Amino acid sequence: MRNIRLEDVAQKAGVSMKTVSRVVNGEPNVRASTQEKVLEAIKAMNYRPNASARSLAGNRSYLIGLLYGNVSPAYLFEVQNGALKAGNMAHYGLVLHPCETAEDDVPEDVRGFLKQSRVDGLILTPPISDNVRLLHQLDGENIPYVRLSPMDSDVGSTVSIDEKQAAGAMMQPLLDLGHKRIGFIKGPMAHGASRWRYESYKSSLEDAGIRFDPALVTDGDFSFDSGKAAAEKLFAGENPPTAIFACNDNMAAGVIHAAFEKGMKIPDDLSVAGFDDVPLARQLWPSLTTIHQPMRGMGHMAMQQLLMMIRGEDNPEQSILNYQLIVRASTSSVGRGLSRPPA
Amino acid sequence: MRNIRLEDVAQKAGVSMKTVSRVVNGEPNVRASTQEKVLEAIKAMNYRPNASARSLAGNRSYLIGLLYGNVSPAYLFEVQNGALKAGNMAHYGLVLHPCETAEDDVPEDVRGFLKQSRVDGLILTPPISDNVRLLHQLDGENIPYVRLSPMDSDVGSTVSIDEKQAAGAMMQPLLDLGHKRIGFIKGPMAHGASRWRYESYKSSLEDAGIRFDPALVTDGDFSFDSGKAAAEKLFAGENPPTAIFACNDNMAAGVIHAAFEKGMKIPDDLSVAGFDDVPLARQLWPSLTTIHQPMRGMGHMAMQQLLMMIRGEDNPEQSILNYQLIVRASTSSVGRGLSRPPA
DNA sequence: ACACAAATTGACAGCGCTGTCAATATATGT
């Protein structure tokens, strides 16, 4: 059985192909009565437009590309589900493209992907969203894109939480617990988010009247292992921290490991805070105080914004979504002693 | 600047469009010298075929659909990366489709997806890979697919580890530690894998001469919360287990939580085993003994097998990949006392 | 009722590629 084509629907509805096409694409200038006839025929025949033909003739693919680099699975999963959902409603598909090349080769890699897949737009996740050369290239080629990244200027479309404010919110419970020596584990500085969180860490200290001590800051790369190594370094210092704010949950998990290996108790001997609220955060023991990022919502919003740009309905803009401070056991002042199995 | 088309390349190489097409698609019957000329021209002009035109004319999309339901993000991430990699080499893209409808509506949902996306084949992850009605439908419509699921008959293409043997391998260290009362937390019975693991649990007990006790078995749904609830139920029993084998890592994490909340020590008071080896497994404290599934490899293999089926080079077959037993702290007999922060 | 503008509809070319099949070049056997 051959698939139903536009022509079949047109015949059945007694109109031209073009009119059916108009209805399918929601174009204006179709009489209501005509539209109804056509919709009926479409439904009766269970017609679905052929994506390939549409994209060839219309010079668009109805596909959005999701570019990702070294992100955590949980983050990507949420973002991609959000984007899929928003895209699905508008009959846009999502094509993935992991950029596994070195940072410098990303633009060329993406160029190939664009040519081949013919996606109509891109959603960029960190750290690719902060690759300046890539952004320039996309601007030059006139490819619409939305970045999942904190805006650092009001150029282009971005979706993010207010990183500075969120990191400040994370510092608050640590300060409230009376911590004076709060360690910080940085993320890769190529991530805009990492920079904001670091800035916010410093200014929160300042606001609280605590002197910034560079000895309490270590580098990390968002991985569990780097968080563990960073914590070990901090513990080995002359005057180790009583709390550690890791730039993401994975690294915070590493901190917990390092602490337990040293025989420390959490939160009794050390408060630990993360960032992101991936599933891991509540599965750890003790569960992790962190900032919840609405990752799915961010993916959804990014797709919506992108589709509007593609339709020319809207110009680039910066969306700020709400984060949420989630206080859990790793910074609790109550329930001490629950940090480990009682003897 | 217009994009380079097949015709441009043909002109430059001094051959017909069709010949270039042959080279691009690796079709036979092209003289080596001709092929070289064409390849040169392609390279010089940086030509990339237009996917839409290819799929319209050739009646295939060069897209593979990845169907997933309620899977763990980490699992999906690995599978999808493996599939992407294998697909990329053959210039096939990957389109995601989360099936978020009720199990009964999946076939209809997939039907719509197929019509619209025109994917050339499907990779099915659990539990969708075990949806019999869907499989029938796909067979009827002649859509090639590969299931990521243990084969329970030698029909169709599957990729999996030897579930029965792997679950047996996981039981061994528990038995070796001398455990006589080993609890089991089942996965959803709609997953073929869950059934195998359960079978293997029972037969391992039998082989070890231990009487099967239904009171030591509880239901779970692969989620952290279900694992925690199941463990609480087991602990509340008259004669609680000294070891728990959870059907996946997430549930094992729940077991650890429940145990710690009861003040138990791990592995001193309770050995815990999981299955999958998602990143969580090593990030937990104590780190989790588990079976490593080569998820990325499974995705890769599934894509390769699917492409061969599409090309007609191969018939459906069952691939069994190697698993690996990873013994970590949660079942260790050494290092007792490291299960929690020392006092 | 008429001229004109605006809304609605349709005819048709062509997007860039592949399948078909015929044309031509080369190899093989006698």
Added chain:
DNA sequence: ACATATATTGACAGCGCTGTCAATTTGTGT
């Protein structure tokens, strides 16, 4: 050298849709 088989190449239609633009219908003001 010739006939035949085989390998290589090319011409061309057409995949199912959308963009363009012209044709037709409807509405509006006088």
